[in-house]
Amino acid sequence: MMHQKLARAGLLTLAVALSTAAQAATPAATTAAADTAAKAIEAKMIEWRRDFHQHPELGNAEVRSSKIIADHLKKLGLKVKTGVAKTGVVAVLEGGKPGPTVALRADMDGLPVKENSGLPFESKATGTYRGQTVPVMHACGHDTHMAILMATAEILAGMKKDLPGKVVFLFQPAEEGPSDFEAGTGKTWGAKAMVEQGAMSDPKVDAVFGLHVFSGMETGTLAWRSGPLMASADSYSVTVTGKQTHGALPWRGVDPVVAAAQVVTGLQTIVSRQLDITKEPAIVSVGQIHGGVRYNIIPDEVVFEGTLRAFDEAMREDIHKRVAHTATSIAAASGAKAETKVTKIYDVTANDPELTAKMRPTLVRVAGEWPWTDNVQKSTGAEDFSELGKVAPSLFLFLGISKPGEEKTAAANHSPFFFVDEKGLIQGVRALTHLTVDYLHGGPATN
Ligand SMILES: [Zn+2]
Ligand SMILES: [Zn+2]
Missing domain, CATH: 3.30.70.360 (Alpha-Beta Plaits)
Structure with a gap:
């Protein structure tokens, strides 16, 4: 099965490569440099992730997390806006050459779940959930999303002068819902509130990418599909x-x-x-x-x-x-x-068919020898990444973080036993950096 799929991917890659050969493409040296940088930053990223994991915060209360993120992005020389949609952070990286604008999104909130992982950096945190004190855990892996995007920002900031276009980093609160008010009361939160406050329009975003770590998929697997992905x-x-x-x-x-x-x-x-x-x-x-x-x-x-x-x-x-x-x-x-x-x-989270087809060779290149799939089963879970997809063509990926052999037995996202095999995170960084540089260069590289 895998061989057949790889062969098919190869043909498609070749077809796309031929059709885009006339366009400017990412120099091979750039993607190679991105991979080297990803390797170099991996240990630091895992430290960030563990720190976030030990200090999770509920939706709309991500004060500590957003401060760490904003400080990091400021140090990288980005233009940083804080307090967007309560605790959200929006940062803009201006490349040295003109070009389109890509947005990358990470969510920041934990869940009212009592962690039972037994990890040395297990969360003992509590938070206030609609007036009640509750235990808090990064049981959906948003700690990894923050760390992955911080690392991605550092890598892209390092290539700033060669980047043709802009990159907007969106760190959004309350993907799991607000902890301070009920849904259905007319107030907006999370991605929708970020959009309302101009996160996708200043500068205007041409394409937006995001990912979610998923238990039940082998570590490092990148999976996606064209069209409806999440309910x-x-x-x-x-x-x-x-x-x-x-x-x-x-x-x-x-x-x-x-x-x-x-x-x-x-x-x-x-x-x-x-x-x-x-x-x-x-x-x-x-x-x-x-x-x-x-x-x-x-x-x-x-x-x-x-x-x-x-x-x-x-x-x-x-x-x-x-x-x-x-x-x-x-x-x-x-x-x-x-x-x-x-x-x-x-709303439904759907991957833009045109953008998905265009970026497919990039994803196949990143997935490399890792198991991968471009037609992953839909998830009946939901995501407010869908709000970003209403404003610009969007592509959302699943990233596997369950150790090989444990895919079927791993605790699901939101479980007190939810576990992230951190070896998979670098694949998220590679995916986001490759997608960004390729999109800014007008499409996937031909190498
Ligand atoms: Zn979740
Ligand atoms: Zn989530």
């Missing part, structure tokens, strides 16, 4: 209202418990019976359900909440309508009322 994520709540009565006299009231149970079951037919799942998959889940106070009283009300995932905007809107319609109609059949509220959280 949209929305939350919804359904309030089923009946009429309270004694549990022994159900005919005197309207039972919202039975109605809610029917609605929960009915919602399962949206994906299985109503959507064209040959187009894209989708998910309708219920995560919590509450009602009643005592075993022999039928309550007035039952409330349940869940999450909705889709990979296509039209299907997403359709699901929203079907959830409300299903709840209202099924509840009405027993005389109850149902009110549905959907809160949009993140």
Whole structure:
């Protein structure tokens, strides 16, 4: 399988190389220098990562992290803006020659998870999550994203005079959501707030790249796909209202418990019976359900909440309508009322097909002897990198960080046992530097 894939990659690389041969291309010496620099900075990057790991901060509270980042970027001579979207940092590197603008993004927040990794640099930190003190852990690997982008910035700053164009470094807060307010209250956060505050327009970004470390993929694997990569994520709540009565006299009231149970079951037919799942998959889940106070009283009300995932905007809107319609109609059949509220959280993260095709040879070059794939399975997780993709063509990569042989047993992102094999991080630096220099030079090198 691997040989076939590599052979196919070789042919495609050759085809793209021939078609772009007339354009200026990255000198081979530049990409070689980037790799040498990546090797040289690897140990320092791992130290940064361990420090971030030991001191994780929740979304919108990344004060220490953003200060370390801003100080580093200032030392590199970049123009640095702090306090963007609360704790975000935006830095611009002006190359010595004219050219396009590339943005690179890293997220900075940890999660309200109690770490159980047993590592010497395990987090003992706490934070405030919507008024409550909670343990905090970099359980999604955003510590590695910060360290990778700091290293990338240092390498690119070192080649500043030869770079044809600009590079914008985006260190964003609250990818996992804000710790200081609830979604659905009208306030924006994270990538969307960064965009609103001009992070992608001053200077105007022509292409944006980002990556996410993923457990379950072998260390150093780079994976991507053209088109939808990660799902949209929305939350919804359904309030089923009946009429309270004694549990022994159900005919005197309207039972919202039975109605809610029917609605929960009915919602399962949206994906299985109503959507064209040959187009894209989708998910309708219920995560919590509450009602009643005592075993022999039928309550007035039952409330349940869940999450909705889709990979296509039209299907997403359709699901929203079907959830409300299903709840209202099924509840009405027993005389109850149902009110549905959907809160949009993140849009579909899709890789721009043109940009993905254009940069494919770069990624194949970086992946080198590492196992790689250009058609990775979609993830039903969501990302607010999607907000950046609405403003400029975008490409998001997955980076494997599970030791060989442990891909199937490794704890997933967000687990208290989440583990990063740091040997994979250098591959993230290589991917981001190669993508940047190649894009600025007008396309992948022909070497
Ligand atoms: Zn996460
Ligand atoms: Zn994440």
